[in-house]
Amino acid sequence: MDSEKHDIVVTVNGMRYLRQAEARMLLSDFIRHELLLAGTHVGCEHGVCGACTILFDGHPVRACLMLAPQANGHEITTVEGLAPSPDQLHPLQQAMHDKHGLQCGYCTPGILMTMTAFLAEHPVPDEAQVREALSGNLCRCTGYQHIVDAVLEAAEKMRDVK
Numbered sequence: 104m105d106s107e108k109h110d111i112v113v114t115v116n117g118m119r120y121l122r123q124a125e126a127r128m129l130l131s132d133f134i135r136h137e138l139l140l141a142g143t144h145v146g147c148e149h150g151v152c153g154a155c156t157i158l159f160d161g162h163p164v165r166a167c168l169m170l171a172p173q174a175n176g177h178e179i180t181t182v183e184g185l186a187p188s189p190d191q192l193h194p195l196q197q198a199m200h201d202k203h204g205l206q207c208g209y210c211t212p213g214i215l216m217t218m219t220a221f222l223a224e225h226p227v228p229d230e231a232q233v234r235e236a237l238s239g240n241l242c243r244c245t246g247y248q249h250i251v252d253a254v255l256e257a258a259e260k261m262r263d264v265k
Contacts, residue, residue, distance in 0.1 A: 116184025124171035124235040131155040132203040133171035134181060142182035142212045146241070153240035156213035157181050163220040178186065182212035185219065194264070195219060204253035207242035214240045218254050228258055 108123040109249040120229045124139045129239055134143045143166055146154035150165040157166050158180035173197070185193045195218055198204070214237065222228070228236070233254045237247060 105195065108173070111171055111175045113165060114178045116180055118247050119126070126170065126172055128171040130157075130171050130174055131166035134166060134175070134179070136200065137171075138195045140181050140183050144209055144212055146209070146213075151241070152210070153199070153213040153217060154210055155172040156240070158216055161220070161223075180216070180219075182215055185215060193219070194205045194246055194260045195254070196197040198257035198260065202253035202256055203251050204245065204250040209240040210240055210244075214242070214250060218257070220260060222254070222258050226258060226262055230255065 106125045106127075107240045109124055110121065111124055111133070112119065114120070115134070120138060122133070124133050124137060129148075130204050131143055131145050134140050135145070143157055145153040146152035146165060150168040155163065155166040156163050159165075159169070159174070160177050182197065186192065192200070193215075195215055198212065199215070202245060217236065218241055221233075224235075225232055230251055233251050234247070237250060239255075
């Protein structure tokens with residue numbers, strides 16, 4: 104079988120990349136194996152668990168449901184690009200730490216990316232809205248309450264900064 108390679112030019116976390124990928128390569132695999140950004144986790148490979156959530160042109164998407172060539176010409180943010188600097192966490196990352204919103208951490212990158220997009224659209228969420236927004240991200244460890252608390256705290260801190 105002939106596996107044709109496609110040129111892909113993509114901006115990830117503010118850096119422009121030119122790589123090649125087979126037409127059938129998943130975007131999640133491209134990010135992890137071609138760009139060596141291992142923060143995008145692969146869980147179910149069916150778009151159900153949310154572990155592979157990234158921001159694609161600012162919108163949360165499941166990287167396991169897209170093919171790498173579809174990213175050509177687009178902008179992606181992964182969890183590695185969330186913090187403003189190596190020595191300063193994003194307010195949502197800090198709140199997840201402060202409120203004990205993670206345990207094993209496997210779901211955390213996807214949750215962070217989902218909630219980043221959510222908070223951009225809903226700067227003053229209530230608990231029910233946060234829970235609804237989290238409903239597409241599976242976590243087997245935390246029971247979600249600490250994650251909800253962290254998102255609400257991050258929303259408050261992000262409003263105070265503006």
